Amino acid sequence: QVQLVESGGGLGQPGGSLRLSCAASESIFRFNAMGWYRQATAPGRQRELVAAITSDGSTTYADSVKGRFTISRDIAKNTVYLQMNSLQFEDTAAYYCIADRTGNRYWGQGTQVTVSS
Numbered sequence: 001q002v003q004l005v006e007s008g009g010g011l012g013q014p015g016g017s018l019r020l021s022c023a024a025s026e027s028i029f030r031f032n033a034m035g036w037y038r039q040a041t042a043p044g045r046q047r048e049l050v051a052a053i054t055s056d057g058s059t060t061y062a063d064s065v066k067g068r069f070t071i072s073r074d075i076a077k078n079t080v081y082l083q084m085n086s087l088q089f090e091d092t093a094a095y096y097c098i099a100d101r102t103g104n105r106y107w108g109q110g111t112q113v114t115v116s117s
Helices: none
Strands: 004-007 010-011 018-024 034-039 047-052 059-061 067-072 077-082 092-103 104-107 111-115
Touching: 004 077, 004 104, 018 034, 018 111, 034 077, 047 067, 047 077, 059 067, 067 111
Parallel strands: 010 111
Antiparallel strands: 004 018, 018 077, 034 047, 034 092, 047 059, 067 077, 092 104, 092 111
């Protein structure tokens, strides 16, 4: 069973930075893609795919985070990162790591990010 363990969430200040980590229980090359979703609790906010990275290293970002967030990976550590800069109040959400393999999507347990002054 694939396990994804997130870490690095917590309290950030507007304009500040946080880095999330997602450690996989197996080689990340075994996944077609990995990424980060977020789910805010504010009314009307839908679950959003924040960033993704494919097995060949291609990356995509939601418009709301382009230029502020960067997804990267450390293959040797089986870990994917989400560097979050220029934090905004709207970035407050539970962040979930996902990993896709043909026919299956795996989810981490989530880590909370709260942006507050």
